[in-house]
Amino acid sequence: xxxxxxxxxxxxxxxxxxxxxDTDRIIPARFMKCITFDGLGEFAFYDVRKNEDGSDxxxxxxxxxxxxxxxxxxxxxxxxxxxxEHAPQALHKAGFRGIVxxxxxxxxxxxxxxxxxxxxxxxxxxxxxxAAAIEADPDAVVELDVENTTIRCGDKTYPGELRESARGxxxxxxxxxxxxxxxxxxxxxxxxxxxxxVG
Amino acid sequence: xxxxxxEKVWEAHTVRELSAGQTQLLIGAxxxxxxxxxxxxxxxxxxxxxxxxxxxxxxxxxxxVPTDERAEPFSDALADAMIKELRRxxxxxxxxxxxxxxxxxxxxxxxxxxxxxTQPGTTIACGDSHTSTHGAFGTIAFGIGTSQVRxxxxxxxxxxxxxxxxxxxxxxxxxxxxxxxxxxxxIIRKLGVKGGTGFAYEYGxxxxxxxxxxxxxxxxxxxxxxxxxxxxxxxxEKTFEYLKGRPYCPKGKAWDEAVERWRDLASDxxxxxxxxxxxxxxxxxxxxxxxxxxxxxxFIDETIxxxxxxxxxxxxxxIEALEHMKLKPGAPIKGTPINVAFLGSCTNxxxxxxxxxxxYLKGRKVAPGVKAIAxxxxxxxGRICEELGIDRxxxxxxxxxxxxxxxxxxxxxxxxxxxxxxCASSSxxxxxxxQGSPIxxxxxxxxxxxxxxxxxxxxxxxxxxxxxxxxxxVEV
Ligand code: SF4
Numbered sequence: 001x002x003x004x005x006x007x008x009x010x011x012x013x014x015x016x017x018x019x020x021x022d023t024d025r026i027i028p029a030r031f032m033k034c035i036t037f038d039g040l041g042e043f044a045f046y047d048v049r050k051n052e053d054g055s056d057x058x059x060x061x062x063x064x065x066x067x068x069x070x071x072x073x074x075x076x077x078x079x080x081x082x083x084x085e086h087a088p089q090a091l092h093k094a095g096f097r098g099i100v101x102x103x104x105x106x107x108x109x110x111x112x113x114x115x116x117x118x119x120x121x122x123x124x125x126x127x128x129x130x131a132a133a134i135e136a137d138p139d140a141v142v143e144l145d146v147e148n149t150t151i152r153c154g155d156k157t158y159p160g161e162l163r164e165s166a167r168g169x170x171x172x173x174x175x176x177x178x179x180x181x182x183x184x185x186x187x188x189x190x191x192x193x194x195x196x197x198v199g
Numbered sequence: 200x201x202x203x204x205x206e207k208v209w210e211a212h213t214v215r216e217l218s219a220g221q222t223q224l225l226i227g228a229x230x231x232x233x234x235x236x237x238x239x240x241x242x243x244x245x246x247x248x249x250x251x252x253x254x255x256x257x258x259x260x261x262x263x264v265p266t267d268e269r270a271e272p273f274s275d276a277l278a279d280a281m282i283k284e285l286r287r288x289x290x291x292x293x294x295x296x297x298x299x300x301x302x303x304x305x306x307x308x309x310x311x312x313x314x315x316x317t318q319p320g321t322t323i324a325c326g327d328s329h330t331s332t333h334g335a336f337g338t339i340a341f342g343i344g345t346s347q348v349r350x351x352x353x354x355x356x357x358x359x360x361x362x363x364x365x366x367x368x369x370x371x372x373x374x375x376x377x378x379x380x381x382x383x384x385x386i387i388r389k390l391g392v393k394g395g396t397g398f399a400y401e402y403g404x405x406x407x408x409x410x411x412x413x414x415x416x417x418x419x420x421x422x423x424x425x426x427x428x429x430x431x432x433x434x435x436e437k438t439f440e441y442l443k444g445r446p447y448c449p450k451g452k453a454w455d456e457a458v459e460r461w462r463d464l465a466s467d468x469x470x471x472x473x474x475x476x477x478x479x480x481x482x483x484x485x486x487x488x489x490x491x492x493x494x495x496x497x498f499i500d501e502t503i504x505x506x507x508x509x510x511x512x513x514x515x516x517x518i519e520a521l522e523h524m525k526l527k528p529g530a531p532i533k534g535t536p537i538n539v540a541f542l543g544s545c546t547n548x549x550x551x552x553x554x555x556x557x558x559y560l561k562g563r564k565v566a567p568g569v570k571a572i573a574x575x576x577x578x579x580x581g582r583i584c585e586e587l588g589i590d591r592x593x594x595x596x597x598x599x600x601x602x603x604x605x606x607x608x609x610x611x612x613x614x615x616x617x618x619x620x621x622c623a624s625s626s627x628x629x630x631x632x633x634q635g636s637p638i639x640x641x642x643x644x645x646x647x648x649x650x651x652x653x654x655x656x657x658x659x660x661x662x663x664x665x666x667x668x669x670x671x672x673v674e675v
Binding site: 018019020022024025028029030032033034035036037047048052076077080081082083084085086088089103104105106107110111114115163164165166168169172174176177178180181182184185187188191192194195197 | 211212213214215217218219220221223225227234235237238241246248251252255262263275277278280281284326327328330342343344345346347349350353354355356357358359360362392393396397423424426428492515516519609610611628630631632633635637
């Protein structure tokens with residue numbers, strides 16, 4: 001189960017402003033009536049993108065110039081609330097491969113990393129500056145350098161932050177921990193026995 | 200060296216350090232529900248793996264179950280497919296399943312403690328962010344994503360970074376009519392919805408010492424609303440008393456030995472915390488939210504914030520919230536008309552929640568035009584309420600008395616807000632669209648405040664409506 005080493009993500013970007021964007025907002029609960037994650041992409045941010053009759057609301061994600069964006073920019077505490085992995089799954093299926101936000105809720109951060117989506121943090125000033133740059137030039141490419149935790153946009157390079165455990169896991173191709181967890185079975189057995197969890 | 204409970208449990212459950220620096224942590228009990236598990240079982244099949252410890256894995260169905268017509272097949276085909284999938288997965292992998300027929304079905308965070316699966320000093324994982332609830336028992340309990348559900352199914356462990364530890368003390372005496380729900384809403388309001396990111400919360404102080412187990416669960420439940428993935432209270436005699444005799448607890452001599460062990464778990468009095476926060480119980484009043492995050496709250500006698508009166512950084516989020524809530528800046532929150540009253544959810548749908556409300560609701564009527572529903576957190580809670588005649592009090596008042604499930608907390612079943620209905624709710628999240636209608640509105644509050652709103656048809660002060668704490672108590 002060797003995984004791809006994720007060193008670099010680049011592509012067009014879209015800015016969804018706001019703090020405390022919760023996972024109910026990213027994928028409303030009614031779309032979780034499913035037994036696979038397939039098909040979630042089209043429902044990402046559904047209720048803020050669509051009117052009740054299914055027509056489009058004005059929203060950055062409905063902007064045709066950003067339909068092929070692969071990097072999402074947002075505010076602080078992104079992905080708070082429900083632990084639903086459906087949220088990063090929906091974003092991934094909608095084509096997003098990297099996120100830059102001021103900060104993240106913890107469960108969302110972990111879920112995203114496990115899917116190989118780097119979640120960079122950056123200051124509000126940097127995010128606003130990149131947002132302005134992609135507003136001026138919607139084709140501008142934003143690049144997340146996982147090795148150096150920097151964010152490039154146009155000819156500018158900004159400092160980003162990425163928790164070391166996530167950075168290491170992405171760079172070494174161990175962002176999905178299942179293989180390594182399975183390798184530890186003997187020790188699991190031993191710990192369980194010590195705690196009286198066996199039998 | 201003196202240690203916190205968290206430290207003791209973490210150390211005991213550490214299997215090893217992983218290469219990227221996370222810990223491989225052993226999970227004592229794994230709880231499962233129908234929404235976040237099917238994909239995990241799918242991944243197991245793809246990888247050709249089994250459930251490693253099926254006897255420590257327990258499933259129930261809560262999010263999608265109807266609370267009125269509960270016989271299968273459900274009228275909603277998607278919900279029916281989900282419940283069938285859960286049954287198939289439990290059968291195939293040998294997992295214990297508390298379905299409706301078992302009589303033990305309910306919200307996973309009500310069922311775990313009720314069955315005695317939740318025990319002090321152990322670790323629990325569940326694909327649900329309110330897993331922090333189980334911390335009320337001195338359990339270290341984590342909400343996890345679906346890939347982690349797969350990890351725990353396959354290995355009984357997960358990869359996780361160790362959080363820091365913050366002690367939150369609430370000392371003094373809560374005024375009458377102020378409940379555990381008000382305490383946690385207050386804590387979230389003070390520390391912020393992201394204040395707990397990266398922390399586990401240890402709650403303590405005189406208020407928590409006095410709280411019964413269900414009150415402790417209410418607070419631990421909403422830790423995640425303050426950003427903390429884990430919240431717990433040190434176990435004491437109340438903890439052991441609550442658990443004694445429950446189906447999955449040890450019996451006889453094994454029980455005595457377990458209690459002996461559990462007595463050593465509490466944090467040592469001189470242990471170190473990364474942070475300590477102190478609150479006074481007397482400063483807390485009955486609380487309600489006015490916005491679209493659980494941190495946007497006020498006391499019942501306060502006014503709705505005015506974006507013109509606050510610093511600029513908060514301005515946008517207040518405007519966005521008030522626009523959604525259709526509330527007027529600067530106006531009192533008290534008197535806001537409601538359409539729906541919902542008493543339920545894993546925060547506040549346990550026996551003592553219904554008991555406390557029934558004391559005051561007796562002889563009162565739900566206001567005309569208000570839809571009021573009471574949804575027990577588990578079939579077990581429902582049964583006891585029915586034996587005690589508590590359901591009658593609710594029915595006589597005009598509440599619909601329903602079967603157990605998450606219901607209108609997130610409206611994945613038929614219980615939903617319609618249009619821009621405003622709901623007085625004992626649940627835990629007031630996010631936009633949370634209760635099933637994209638433009639629906641939620642005001643979070645304690646169960647007794649929900650009852651007060653139901654009776655008056657508007658957001659009200661339960662202390663006034665029911666004379667709580669006054670010498671001429673209206674209680675019948
Ligand atoms: S009652 Fe609400 S918060 Fe609790 S588990 Fe169910 S949906 Fe989640």
